[in-house]
Amino acid sequence: MASTMRTSAESAVERPVPPSMVERMTLILDLFEHPHTHRTLEDVTRRTRLPRSTAHRILDQLVRLRWLEHTNAGYRLGGRALGLGGREPAQNALRSAAAPVLHDLAIRTDLVVHLAVLTGTDVYYLDKVGGRSAVEVPSRVGGRAPAHCTALGKAMLAWLPPERVDAEYAGAVRRTPRSITDLAVLHQELDRIRRRRGLAFERGECFSKVGCVGMALRGEDGPVAAISLVGDARAPLERVAPLVVQAAHAVSAELFGSSAPPREDVTLPRGPARRLAAVSDDQS
Structure with missing residues:
Protein backbone atom coordinates (compact mmCIF):
# COMPACT_ATOMS: atom_id res chain seq x y z
CA MET A 1 0.00 0.00 0.00
CA GLY A 78 10.04 19.02 -43.01
CA GLY A 79 12.52 18.57 -45.82
CA ARG A 80 15.62 18.90 -43.66
CA ALA A 81 14.50 16.21 -41.20
CA LEU A 82 13.40 13.88 -43.99
CA GLY A 83 16.70 14.38 -45.75
CA LEU A 84 18.49 12.88 -42.74
CA GLY A 85 16.82 9.50 -43.23
CA GLY A 86 13.12 10.02 -42.62
CA ARG A 87 12.34 9.89 -46.34
CA GLU A 88 13.17 6.20 -46.79
CA PRO A 89 10.55 4.82 -44.33
CA ALA A 90 7.90 7.03 -45.95
CA GLN A 91 8.82 5.82 -49.42
CA ASN A 92 8.82 2.20 -48.26
CA ALA A 93 5.35 2.64 -46.80
CA LEU A 94 4.21 4.23 -50.05
CA ARG A 95 5.62 1.39 -52.16
CA SER A 96 4.05 -1.23 -49.91
CA ALA A 97 0.63 0.39 -50.09
CA ALA A 98 0.82 0.82 -53.86
CA ALA A 99 2.43 -2.50 -54.86
CA PRO A 100 -0.69 -4.70 -55.24
CA VAL A 101 -2.55 -1.96 -57.09
CA LEU A 102 0.36 -1.34 -59.47
CA HIS A 103 0.73 -5.03 -60.28
CA ASP A 104 -3.00 -5.38 -60.91
CA LEU A 105 -2.91 -2.33 -63.19
CA ALA A 106 0.02 -3.73 -65.16
CA ILE A 107 -1.68 -7.10 -65.60
CA ARG A 108 -4.99 -5.57 -66.69
CA THR A 109 -3.44 -3.23 -69.27
CA ASP A 110 -0.18 -5.01 -70.26
CA LEU A 111 1.47 -1.58 -69.98
CA VAL A 112 4.29 -0.22 -67.84
CA VAL A 113 3.21 1.33 -64.53
CA HIS A 114 5.23 3.97 -62.67
CA LEU A 115 5.11 5.20 -59.08
CA ALA A 116 7.03 8.42 -58.41
CA VAL A 117 7.41 11.28 -55.95
CA LEU A 118 8.36 14.90 -56.51
CA THR A 119 11.96 15.73 -55.59
CA GLY A 120 12.95 19.31 -56.33
CA THR A 121 11.95 19.94 -59.93
CA ASP A 122 12.17 16.23 -60.87
CA VAL A 123 10.08 13.13 -60.43
CA TYR A 124 11.91 10.31 -58.66
CA TYR A 125 10.83 6.81 -59.68
CA LEU A 126 10.03 4.60 -56.69
CA ASP A 127 8.70 1.66 -58.66
CA LYS A 128 8.32 0.39 -62.20
CA VAL A 129 6.09 -2.57 -62.96
CA GLY A 130 6.46 -3.81 -66.51
CA GLY A 131 4.39 -5.14 -69.28
CA ARG A 132 6.10 -6.71 -72.27
CA SER A 133 7.46 -3.32 -73.30
CA ALA A 134 9.15 -2.52 -69.95
CA VAL A 135 12.65 -2.71 -71.40
CA GLU A 136 11.69 -0.22 -74.11
CA VAL A 137 10.61 2.45 -71.62
CA PRO A 138 13.67 4.60 -70.72
CA SER A 139 13.04 4.82 -66.99
CA ARG A 140 14.41 2.98 -63.95
CA VAL A 141 13.72 2.71 -60.25
CA GLY A 142 15.86 5.35 -58.57
CA GLY A 143 16.01 7.43 -61.74
CA ARG A 144 14.71 10.93 -62.33
CA ALA A 145 12.98 12.96 -65.03
CA PRO A 146 11.94 16.64 -65.24
CA ALA A 147 8.52 16.92 -63.61
CA HIS A 148 7.13 19.42 -66.14
CA CYS A 149 7.77 16.93 -68.98
CA THR A 150 5.96 13.92 -67.48
CA ALA A 151 2.36 13.00 -66.71
CA LEU A 152 3.50 11.97 -63.23
CA GLY A 153 5.05 15.36 -62.59
CA LYS A 154 2.28 17.46 -64.08
CA ALA A 155 -0.32 15.51 -62.09
CA MET A 156 1.47 16.60 -58.89
CA LEU A 157 2.33 20.15 -60.01
CA ALA A 158 -1.36 20.82 -60.69
CA TRP A 159 -2.03 20.77 -56.94
CA LEU A 160 0.89 22.93 -55.85
CA PRO A 161 0.64 26.70 -55.22
CA PRO A 162 1.10 28.61 -58.53
CA GLU A 163 3.87 30.72 -57.02
CA ARG A 164 5.91 27.60 -56.31
CA VAL A 165 5.53 26.51 -59.93
CA ASP A 166 6.64 29.98 -61.04
CA ALA A 167 9.70 29.91 -58.78
CA GLU A 168 10.86 26.41 -59.73
CA TYR A 169 10.03 26.19 -63.46
CA ALA A 170 10.86 29.66 -64.79
CA GLY A 171 13.91 28.19 -66.53
CA ALA A 172 12.43 24.82 -67.45
CA VAL A 173 14.57 22.71 -69.76
CA ARG A 174 13.26 21.46 -73.10
CA ARG A 175 13.72 17.69 -73.48
CA THR A 176 11.94 17.28 -76.82
CA PRO A 177 10.23 19.65 -79.28
CA ARG A 178 6.96 18.93 -77.43
CA SER A 179 8.25 19.87 -73.95
CA ILE A 180 6.44 22.75 -72.24
CA THR A 181 8.94 25.43 -71.19
CA ASP A 182 6.77 28.56 -71.22
CA LEU A 183 5.29 29.28 -67.77
CA ALA A 184 2.01 30.59 -69.15
CA VAL A 185 1.53 27.46 -71.26
CA LEU A 186 2.48 25.27 -68.29
CA HIS A 187 -0.14 26.97 -66.11
CA GLN A 188 -2.75 26.42 -68.83
CA GLU A 189 -1.84 22.73 -68.89
CA LEU A 190 -2.07 22.46 -65.10
CA ASP A 191 -5.46 24.16 -65.19
CA ARG A 192 -6.68 21.57 -67.71
CA ILE A 193 -5.48 18.82 -65.37
CA ARG A 194 -7.41 20.31 -62.44
CA ARG A 195 -10.53 20.58 -64.61
CA ARG A 196 -10.13 16.87 -65.37
CA ARG A 197 -10.02 16.30 -61.57
CA GLY A 198 -6.32 15.52 -61.66
CA LEU A 199 -5.86 13.37 -64.76
CA ALA A 200 -2.69 14.29 -66.68
CA PHE A 201 -1.54 13.29 -70.16
CA GLU A 202 1.85 13.55 -71.81
CA ARG A 203 2.82 12.55 -75.32
CA GLY A 204 6.43 12.84 -76.41
CA GLU A 205 7.31 15.63 -73.96
CA CYS A 206 10.05 13.73 -72.11
CA PHE A 207 10.88 10.98 -74.61
CA SER A 208 9.74 11.48 -78.19
CA LYS A 209 8.10 8.06 -78.65
CA VAL A 210 6.61 7.63 -75.17
CA GLY A 211 3.19 8.70 -73.91
CA CYS A 212 1.80 8.56 -70.37
CA VAL A 213 -1.40 9.11 -68.41
CA GLY A 214 -1.02 9.83 -64.71
CA MET A 215 -2.76 10.93 -61.55
CA ALA A 216 -1.50 12.16 -58.19
CA LEU A 217 -2.00 10.49 -54.83
CA ARG A 218 -3.28 13.26 -52.58
CA GLY A 219 -3.63 13.64 -48.85
CA GLU A 220 -4.82 16.54 -46.73
CA ASP A 221 -1.69 18.54 -47.52
CA GLY A 222 -1.62 17.98 -51.27
CA PRO A 223 0.14 15.53 -53.59
CA VAL A 224 2.60 13.04 -52.10
CA ALA A 225 3.18 10.85 -55.17
CA ALA A 226 1.71 9.90 -58.54
CA ILE A 227 1.12 6.80 -60.64
CA SER A 228 1.09 6.53 -64.40
CA LEU A 229 0.56 4.12 -67.28
CA VAL A 230 3.11 4.30 -70.07
CA GLY A 231 2.64 3.43 -73.72
CA ASP A 232 3.42 4.48 -77.25
CA ALA A 233 3.01 8.23 -77.80
CA ARG A 234 0.41 7.47 -80.49
CA ALA A 235 -1.60 5.05 -78.34
CA PRO A 236 -5.18 5.88 -77.24
CA LEU A 237 -4.34 6.36 -73.57
CA GLU A 238 -7.81 7.77 -72.86
CA ARG A 239 -9.08 4.20 -73.03
CA VAL A 240 -7.06 3.17 -69.96
CA ALA A 241 -7.33 6.47 -68.09
CA PRO A 242 -10.31 5.32 -65.94
CA LEU A 243 -8.14 2.48 -64.63
CA VAL A 244 -5.48 5.00 -63.57
CA VAL A 245 -8.15 7.00 -61.74
CA GLN A 246 -9.39 3.88 -59.92
CA ALA A 247 -5.84 2.88 -58.98
CA ALA A 248 -4.97 6.35 -57.66
CA HIS A 249 -8.09 6.46 -55.50
CA ALA A 250 -7.39 2.94 -54.18
CA VAL A 251 -3.82 3.75 -53.14
CA SER A 252 -4.84 7.13 -51.66
CA ALA A 253 -7.53 5.43 -49.58
CA GLU A 254 -4.99 2.85 -48.35
CA LEU A 255 -2.50 5.56 -47.40
CA PHE A 256 -4.73 8.27 -46.00
CA GLY A 257 -8.04 6.60 -45.20
CA SER A 258 -10.79 9.12 -44.48
CA SER A 259 -8.37 12.04 -44.89
CA ALA A 260 -7.97 11.35 -48.62
CA PRO A 261 -9.77 13.85 -50.91
CA PRO A 262 -13.28 12.71 -51.89
CA ARG A 263 -13.52 10.65 -55.05
CA GLU A 264 -14.69 12.65 -58.04
CA ASP A 265 -15.76 11.75 -61.56
CA VAL A 266 -13.14 12.51 -64.19
CA THR A 267 -14.03 14.12 -67.49
CA LEU A 268 -11.97 12.72 -70.34
CA PRO A 269 -11.23 14.63 -73.56
CA ARG A 270 -13.20 13.03 -76.40
CA GLY A 271 -11.64 14.30 -79.60
CA PRO A 272 -8.09 12.99 -79.06
CA ALA A 273 -9.44 9.60 -77.98
CA ARG A 274 -11.26 9.07 -81.29
CA ARG A 275 -8.29 10.21 -83.35
CA LEU A 276 -5.80 8.11 -81.40
CA ALA A 277 -8.06 5.09 -81.53
CA ALA A 278 -8.11 5.39 -85.30
CA VAL A 279 -4.31 5.60 -85.39
CA SER A 280 -4.00 2.51 -83.19
CA ASP A 281 -6.49 0.52 -85.29
CA ASP A 282 -4.62 1.44 -88.48
CA GLN A 283 -1.37 0.16 -86.94
CA SER A 284 -2.76 -3.11 -85.61
Whole structure:
Protein backbone atom coordinates (compact mmCIF):
# COMPACT_ATOMS: atom_id res chain seq x y z
CA MET A 1 0.00 0.00 0.00
CA ALA A 2 2.79 2.39 0.95
CA SER A 3 4.59 1.46 -2.25
CA THR A 4 1.46 2.23 -4.30
CA MET A 5 1.08 5.59 -2.58
CA ARG A 6 4.71 6.47 -3.28
CA THR A 7 4.30 5.53 -6.97
CA SER A 8 1.17 7.68 -7.27
CA ALA A 9 2.87 10.58 -5.57
CA GLU A 10 5.92 10.30 -7.79
CA SER A 11 3.81 10.17 -10.96
CA ALA A 12 2.01 13.32 -9.86
CA VAL A 13 5.28 15.22 -9.83
CA GLU A 14 6.00 16.60 -13.28
CA ARG A 15 9.47 16.24 -14.66
CA PRO A 16 11.21 19.58 -15.01
CA VAL A 17 11.09 21.26 -18.41
CA PRO A 18 14.51 20.96 -20.12
CA PRO A 19 16.39 24.24 -19.64
CA SER A 20 18.33 24.45 -22.92
CA MET A 21 16.92 25.34 -26.33
CA VAL A 22 18.53 22.27 -27.93
CA GLU A 23 16.83 19.98 -25.39
CA ARG A 24 13.48 21.67 -25.95
CA MET A 25 13.76 21.40 -29.73
CA THR A 26 14.71 17.74 -29.37
CA LEU A 27 11.74 17.18 -27.07
CA ILE A 28 9.43 18.54 -29.75
CA LEU A 29 11.03 16.70 -32.68
CA ASP A 30 10.77 13.41 -30.78
CA LEU A 31 6.97 13.72 -31.01
CA PHE A 32 7.08 13.08 -34.76
CA GLU A 33 7.54 9.31 -34.82
CA HIS A 34 6.78 8.85 -38.52
CA PRO A 35 7.11 11.00 -41.67
CA HIS A 36 3.31 11.38 -41.89
CA THR A 37 2.76 12.13 -38.18
CA HIS A 38 0.94 15.43 -37.60
CA ARG A 39 0.89 17.35 -34.32
CA THR A 40 -1.06 20.47 -33.43
CA LEU A 41 0.25 23.18 -31.14
CA GLU A 42 -2.07 21.81 -28.44
CA ASP A 43 -0.57 18.32 -28.90
CA VAL A 44 2.95 19.68 -28.53
CA THR A 45 2.09 21.76 -25.46
CA ARG A 46 0.33 18.87 -23.71
CA ARG A 47 2.95 16.22 -24.49
CA THR A 48 6.05 18.33 -23.75
CA ARG A 49 4.54 20.43 -20.92
CA LEU A 50 6.25 23.45 -22.41
CA PRO A 51 4.45 26.79 -22.03
CA ARG A 52 2.26 27.43 -25.04
CA SER A 53 4.15 30.59 -26.03
CA THR A 54 7.49 28.76 -25.79
CA ALA A 55 6.25 25.80 -27.82
CA HIS A 56 4.84 28.13 -30.48
CA ARG A 57 8.10 30.08 -30.73
CA ILE A 58 10.19 26.91 -31.11
CA LEU A 59 7.79 25.46 -33.68
CA ASP A 60 8.09 28.66 -35.72
CA GLN A 61 11.86 28.41 -35.62
CA LEU A 62 11.78 24.75 -36.68
CA VAL A 63 9.50 25.65 -39.60
CA ARG A 64 11.79 28.48 -40.72
CA LEU A 65 14.76 26.11 -40.62
CA ARG A 66 12.78 23.41 -42.51
CA TRP A 67 12.97 20.84 -39.72
CA LEU A 68 9.15 20.99 -39.69
CA GLU A 69 6.37 22.03 -42.06
CA HIS A 70 3.16 23.75 -40.99
CA THR A 71 0.12 22.34 -42.82
CA ASN A 72 -3.65 22.55 -42.49
CA ALA A 73 -3.55 19.39 -40.36
CA GLY A 74 -0.81 20.69 -38.06
CA TYR A 75 2.95 20.30 -37.99
CA ARG A 76 4.89 17.47 -39.61
CA LEU A 77 8.52 16.68 -40.44
CA GLY A 78 10.04 19.02 -43.01
CA GLY A 79 12.52 18.57 -45.82
CA ARG A 80 15.62 18.90 -43.66
CA ALA A 81 14.50 16.21 -41.20
CA LEU A 82 13.40 13.88 -43.99
CA GLY A 83 16.70 14.38 -45.75
CA LEU A 84 18.49 12.88 -42.74
CA GLY A 85 16.82 9.50 -43.23
CA GLY A 86 13.12 10.02 -42.62
CA ARG A 87 12.34 9.89 -46.34
CA GLU A 88 13.17 6.20 -46.79
CA PRO A 89 10.55 4.82 -44.33
CA ALA A 90 7.90 7.03 -45.95
CA GLN A 91 8.82 5.82 -49.42
CA ASN A 92 8.82 2.20 -48.26
CA ALA A 93 5.35 2.64 -46.80
CA LEU A 94 4.21 4.23 -50.05
CA ARG A 95 5.62 1.39 -52.16
CA SER A 96 4.05 -1.23 -49.91
CA ALA A 97 0.63 0.39 -50.09
CA ALA A 98 0.82 0.82 -53.86
CA ALA A 99 2.43 -2.50 -54.86
CA PRO A 100 -0.69 -4.70 -55.24
CA VAL A 101 -2.55 -1.96 -57.09
CA LEU A 102 0.36 -1.34 -59.47
CA HIS A 103 0.73 -5.03 -60.28
CA ASP A 104 -3.00 -5.38 -60.91
CA LEU A 105 -2.91 -2.33 -63.19
CA ALA A 106 0.02 -3.73 -65.16
CA ILE A 107 -1.68 -7.10 -65.60
CA ARG A 108 -4.99 -5.57 -66.69
CA THR A 109 -3.44 -3.23 -69.27
CA ASP A 110 -0.18 -5.01 -70.26
CA LEU A 111 1.47 -1.58 -69.98
CA VAL A 112 4.29 -0.22 -67.84
CA VAL A 113 3.21 1.33 -64.53
CA HIS A 114 5.23 3.97 -62.67
CA LEU A 115 5.11 5.20 -59.08
CA ALA A 116 7.03 8.42 -58.41
CA VAL A 117 7.41 11.28 -55.95
CA LEU A 118 8.36 14.90 -56.51
CA THR A 119 11.96 15.73 -55.59
CA GLY A 120 12.95 19.31 -56.33
CA THR A 121 11.95 19.94 -59.93
CA ASP A 122 12.17 16.23 -60.87
CA VAL A 123 10.08 13.13 -60.43
CA TYR A 124 11.91 10.31 -58.66
CA TYR A 125 10.83 6.81 -59.68
CA LEU A 126 10.03 4.60 -56.69
CA ASP A 127 8.70 1.66 -58.66
CA LYS A 128 8.32 0.39 -62.20
CA VAL A 129 6.09 -2.57 -62.96
CA GLY A 130 6.46 -3.81 -66.51
CA GLY A 131 4.39 -5.14 -69.28
CA ARG A 132 6.10 -6.71 -72.27
CA SER A 133 7.46 -3.32 -73.30
CA ALA A 134 9.15 -2.52 -69.95
CA VAL A 135 12.65 -2.71 -71.40
CA GLU A 136 11.69 -0.22 -74.11
CA VAL A 137 10.61 2.45 -71.62
CA PRO A 138 13.67 4.60 -70.72
CA SER A 139 13.04 4.82 -66.99
CA ARG A 140 14.41 2.98 -63.95
CA VAL A 141 13.72 2.71 -60.25
CA GLY A 142 15.86 5.35 -58.57
CA GLY A 143 16.01 7.43 -61.74
CA ARG A 144 14.71 10.93 -62.33
CA ALA A 145 12.98 12.96 -65.03
CA PRO A 146 11.94 16.64 -65.24
CA ALA A 147 8.52 16.92 -63.61
CA HIS A 148 7.13 19.42 -66.14
CA CYS A 149 7.77 16.93 -68.98
CA THR A 150 5.96 13.92 -67.48
CA ALA A 151 2.36 13.00 -66.71
CA LEU A 152 3.50 11.97 -63.23
CA GLY A 153 5.05 15.36 -62.59
CA LYS A 154 2.28 17.46 -64.08
CA ALA A 155 -0.32 15.51 -62.09
CA MET A 156 1.47 16.60 -58.89
CA LEU A 157 2.33 20.15 -60.01
CA ALA A 158 -1.36 20.82 -60.69
CA TRP A 159 -2.03 20.77 -56.94
CA LEU A 160 0.89 22.93 -55.85
CA PRO A 161 0.64 26.70 -55.22
CA PRO A 162 1.10 28.61 -58.53
CA GLU A 163 3.87 30.72 -57.02
CA ARG A 164 5.91 27.60 -56.31
CA VAL A 165 5.53 26.51 -59.93
CA ASP A 166 6.64 29.98 -61.04
CA ALA A 167 9.70 29.91 -58.78
CA GLU A 168 10.86 26.41 -59.73
CA TYR A 169 10.03 26.19 -63.46
CA ALA A 170 10.86 29.66 -64.79
CA GLY A 171 13.91 28.19 -66.53
CA ALA A 172 12.43 24.82 -67.45
CA VAL A 173 14.57 22.71 -69.76
CA ARG A 174 13.26 21.46 -73.10
CA ARG A 175 13.72 17.69 -73.48
CA THR A 176 11.94 17.28 -76.82
CA PRO A 177 10.23 19.65 -79.28
CA ARG A 178 6.96 18.93 -77.43
CA SER A 179 8.25 19.87 -73.95
CA ILE A 180 6.44 22.75 -72.24
CA THR A 181 8.94 25.43 -71.19
CA ASP A 182 6.77 28.56 -71.22
CA LEU A 183 5.29 29.28 -67.77
CA ALA A 184 2.01 30.59 -69.15
CA VAL A 185 1.53 27.46 -71.26
CA LEU A 186 2.48 25.27 -68.29
CA HIS A 187 -0.14 26.97 -66.11
CA GLN A 188 -2.75 26.42 -68.83
CA GLU A 189 -1.84 22.73 -68.89
CA LEU A 190 -2.07 22.46 -65.10
CA ASP A 191 -5.46 24.16 -65.19
CA ARG A 192 -6.68 21.57 -67.71
CA ILE A 193 -5.48 18.82 -65.37
CA ARG A 194 -7.41 20.31 -62.44
CA ARG A 195 -10.53 20.58 -64.61
CA ARG A 196 -10.13 16.87 -65.37
CA ARG A 197 -10.02 16.30 -61.57
CA GLY A 198 -6.32 15.52 -61.66
CA LEU A 199 -5.86 13.37 -64.76
CA ALA A 200 -2.69 14.29 -66.68
CA PHE A 201 -1.54 13.29 -70.16
CA GLU A 202 1.85 13.55 -71.81
CA ARG A 203 2.82 12.55 -75.32
CA GLY A 204 6.43 12.84 -76.41
CA GLU A 205 7.31 15.63 -73.96
CA CYS A 206 10.05 13.73 -72.11
CA PHE A 207 10.88 10.98 -74.61
CA SER A 208 9.74 11.48 -78.19
CA LYS A 209 8.10 8.06 -78.65
CA VAL A 210 6.61 7.63 -75.17
CA GLY A 211 3.19 8.70 -73.91
CA CYS A 212 1.80 8.56 -70.37
CA VAL A 213 -1.40 9.11 -68.41
CA GLY A 214 -1.02 9.83 -64.71
CA MET A 215 -2.76 10.93 -61.55
CA ALA A 216 -1.50 12.16 -58.19
CA LEU A 217 -2.00 10.49 -54.83
CA ARG A 218 -3.28 13.26 -52.58
CA GLY A 219 -3.63 13.64 -48.85
CA GLU A 220 -4.82 16.54 -46.73
CA ASP A 221 -1.69 18.54 -47.52
CA GLY A 222 -1.62 17.98 -51.27
CA PRO A 223 0.14 15.53 -53.59
CA VAL A 224 2.60 13.04 -52.10
CA ALA A 225 3.18 10.85 -55.17
CA ALA A 226 1.71 9.90 -58.54
CA ILE A 227 1.12 6.80 -60.64
CA SER A 228 1.09 6.53 -64.40
CA LEU A 229 0.56 4.12 -67.28
CA VAL A 230 3.11 4.30 -70.07
CA GLY A 231 2.64 3.43 -73.72
CA ASP A 232 3.42 4.48 -77.25
CA ALA A 233 3.01 8.23 -77.80
CA ARG A 234 0.41 7.47 -80.49
CA ALA A 235 -1.60 5.05 -78.34
CA PRO A 236 -5.18 5.88 -77.24
CA LEU A 237 -4.34 6.36 -73.57
CA GLU A 238 -7.81 7.77 -72.86
CA ARG A 239 -9.08 4.20 -73.03
CA VAL A 240 -7.06 3.17 -69.96
CA ALA A 241 -7.33 6.47 -68.09
CA PRO A 242 -10.31 5.32 -65.94
CA LEU A 243 -8.14 2.48 -64.63
CA VAL A 244 -5.48 5.00 -63.57
CA VAL A 245 -8.15 7.00 -61.74
CA GLN A 246 -9.39 3.88 -59.92
CA ALA A 247 -5.84 2.88 -58.98
CA ALA A 248 -4.97 6.35 -57.66
CA HIS A 249 -8.09 6.46 -55.50
CA ALA A 250 -7.39 2.94 -54.18
CA VAL A 251 -3.82 3.75 -53.14
CA SER A 252 -4.84 7.13 -51.66
CA ALA A 253 -7.53 5.43 -49.58
CA GLU A 254 -4.99 2.85 -48.35
CA LEU A 255 -2.50 5.56 -47.40
CA PHE A 256 -4.73 8.27 -46.00
CA GLY A 257 -8.04 6.60 -45.20
CA SER A 258 -10.79 9.12 -44.48
CA SER A 259 -8.37 12.04 -44.89
CA ALA A 260 -7.97 11.35 -48.62
CA PRO A 261 -9.77 13.85 -50.91
CA PRO A 262 -13.28 12.71 -51.89
CA ARG A 263 -13.52 10.65 -55.05
CA GLU A 264 -14.69 12.65 -58.04
CA ASP A 265 -15.76 11.75 -61.56
CA VAL A 266 -13.14 12.51 -64.19
CA THR A 267 -14.03 14.12 -67.49
CA LEU A 268 -11.97 12.72 -70.34
CA PRO A 269 -11.23 14.63 -73.56
CA ARG A 270 -13.20 13.03 -76.40
CA GLY A 271 -11.64 14.30 -79.60
CA PRO A 272 -8.09 12.99 -79.06
CA ALA A 273 -9.44 9.60 -77.98
CA ARG A 274 -11.26 9.07 -81.29
CA ARG A 275 -8.29 10.21 -83.35
CA LEU A 276 -5.80 8.11 -81.40
CA ALA A 277 -8.06 5.09 -81.53
CA ALA A 278 -8.11 5.39 -85.30
CA VAL A 279 -4.31 5.60 -85.39
CA SER A 280 -4.00 2.51 -83.19
CA ASP A 281 -6.49 0.52 -85.29
CA ASP A 282 -4.62 1.44 -88.48
CA GLN A 283 -1.37 0.16 -86.94
CA SER A 284 -2.76 -3.11 -85.61
